[in-house]
Amino acid sequence: MEALTNRVKPVDRRPMSFLEKIYLPAIMKGMSITFGHMFKKRPTINYPEKTRPFSPVFRGLQILNRDEEGRENCTACGLCAVACPAEAITMEGAERKPGEEHLYREEKYAAKYEINMLRCIFCGLCEEACPKDAIYLSETFAPANYQRKGFIYGKDDLLIPDPKTEPEAYAKAKGNRANKETVK
Numbered sequence: 001m002e003a004l005t006n007r008v009k010p011v012d013r014r015p016m017s018f019l020e021k022i023y024l025p026a027i028m029k030g031m032s033i034t035f036g037h038m039f040k041k042r043p044t045i046n047y048p049e050k051t052r053p054f055s056p057v058f059r060g061l062q063i064l065n066r067d068e069e070g071r072e073n074c075t076a077c078g079l080c081a082v083a084c085p086a087e088a089i090t091m092e093g094a095e096r097k098p099g100e101e102h103l104y105r106e107e108k109y110a111a112k113y114e115i116n117m118l119r120c121i122f123c124g125l126c127e128e129a130c131p132k133d134a135i136y137l138s139e140t141f142a143p144a145n146y147q148r149k150g151f152i153y154g155k156d157d158l159l160i161p162d163p164k165t166e167p168e169a170y171a172k173a174k175g176n177r178a179n180k181e182t183v184k
Helices: 002-007 024-038 079-083 125-129 167-174 177-183
Strands: 062-064 089-095 108-116 135-137
Touching (some): 062 108, 079 125, 125 135
Antiparallel strands (some): 062 135, 089 108
């Protein structure tokens, strides 16, 4: 115990000056910092009215793509499900029936396609694994929900709108991705 008391430095007991007693220099220093921050650009934004621009590498909600004729690109090969480290993607393949050529590009298609957003880590490996460019990560945030079943997105939720019947919705869902594809 005596060794600890020997290490403690003595407190400087010099008398305070008049300015130190009234804390005027400390108050002025604090006010100068406050006034300096008042005239700087604010780092926050008013979200609903203004939106921050996305980074070019932003990975948001998954979308199942269609071709220009409105047919689904997915052939249910399962590479996206295998590549997913979180095992968030499940699918079931089916054979295209005669007369369904206008709905599906290939003879095999995804009859059931689900992504569990609670498991998804938005890594983009599903997008890289797909040989048909059938899935990509858009510039859309995953919306909030109060129930777990609302975070399991089925094929109907993930499919991009048909470019023939809904061209405005298709262009909006494509976002800046359409511009990036024309540059390539």
